[in-house]
Amino acid sequence: MTGIQLVAVAFAAVMAFLTYTAWRRGELDNRESLLWMAVWIALALVSLFPDRLRAVIAPLQVARLIDLVMVAGILFLAAVVFQLNRSLRRLESKLVQLVRSLALKEEPPC
Amino acid sequence: MSPIAVVIPARDEQGRVGAVVKRVRSEADGSTTSVYVVDDGSQDGTAAVAREAGARVLRHRVNLGKGAALLTGAEAAVKAGAQLLVLMDADGQHDPGDLSRLLEPIQAGRADLVLGYRLFTREMPAAMRLGNTVLSGLFATLFGVTLRDTQCGYRAVTAKALGKLRWSALDYAVETEMLVHAARAGLRIEEVPIATVYHDRYKGTTPVDGLRILANMLRWRLA
Known part of the structure; x- marks a missing residue:
């Protein structure tokens, strides 16, 4: 494994962990968490097995x-x-809508 | 006489807004004129000073920009029955002594929208003179209406015409957007000379705002 592959896989692992903790804290919903997890897994796979992508380079x-x-x-x-x-x-x-409506609601009488 | 509302957006203007409100109240007929100050997320005592000076104060809890503040003030004024609105700045750039001159063309039935125009003398910072000249020239080219000072915020408008000007710009592009809508709606626009006063060379429209207005003008032309 080359240095850049190692960096990419480590980065993907850290990001996957952060995504997981964000999901556990409720900062990301299921759909978002799955999407980001897929991105990090794809990044790790591409980094680990770059040769698998050679098939799509030519077309x-x-x-x-x-x-x-x-x-x-x-x-x-x-x-x-x-x-x-x-x-x-x-x-x-x-x-804008919220701040303006609050301002108009709180307007003191004449 | 129609009920008149003077709408003043203000942000961190506790040093000047009180004097502006008092001057407006002394220049205008108190029985027909209300002053609305929209405190746009000030960190200082702008709201309290304006209220003490006799204005009706509406407060944006966070800063939204001049366009949003004008919209809030205008909406409150129209809701309260104003038929004629004057828009002016809180920093003393607009002389309340020009109020009657600004209102006259509307009260005489000649105009729906009256714009103050400043003389581009040395009173105005050089960058502002250049920016205003470029933007006014571009406005004439793009929208076919020649106006002396498209960036001046001292304006009077009827409540009826205001409905046709309804803007979405939250920032300093509001002045230009109003004119775009006015030109497209075929409103009768008149210009009157007003005093050129600059207290603070660092507040207000910056060159970046100027570029943003320019980009917006192109966008509105294409829309």
């Missing part, structure tokens, strides 16, 4: 295995950023 016309991993990582991060942005907007909108 995808990717030159090297590392390129495939990089592209997949960037696409995944783009999706996460998009989802976070959506959640943030929703949260902001709810906060």
Whole structure:
């Protein structure tokens, strides 16, 4: 096992542990926990058995295995950023609504 | 005379908001004019000072931005029966002595929305002069309405027209968004000169806000 494989597997293990503790504390629901667990397991598997991915390199016309991993990582991060942005907007909108309605409710009489 | 509401969004303005409210109350007819201060998440005594000066105070528990504060104040004023609204800043940049000039075109039935415009003299910081000139020029190009000072927040509007201006911008883009809606709704807009006063060169719109407004303008044009 190379150094980078070791780092990747250790990182995946730590993240899986953090995901598990977040699930136990109720900070993540079942669906989210499963999704993140799948991501960390996939990362560990790709790191441990990179040769298994060689089969998909040719049909995808990717030159090297590392390129495939990089592209997949960037696409995944783009999706996460998009989802976070959506959640943030929703949260902001709810906060604005709440703060404004409280202000209007508490308005003192003339 | 129609009931008038002066809406003043304020954040951390305990040093100036009291004087502004008192000046508005002395300039306006107290029997028809109410002053609403929206304390937008201040950390200081803005709300207490404004209340003491005679304003009706609405309080945002956290800071939401000027656009949100104006929306809250305007909503409360219209709910209380205001038919004419004046929007002004809490930092003393807008002279309450200009109130009657701002209201006249609406009261004379010539306009739905009246904008104050400042003379771009040396009173105004150079960066502001440049930013205002660029944004006003771009507004004219994109929306076909030539206005002298699109960023001035000292405005008067009828309650009826306000419904057509309903903005979603929470920040300093609110002034521009209002004008976009006004232009699209075909509202009668008039401009009146107002005093150019700058007390604090570091508060208010920053160059980053200017860029954000510019980006928003392009977005609204495409919408």
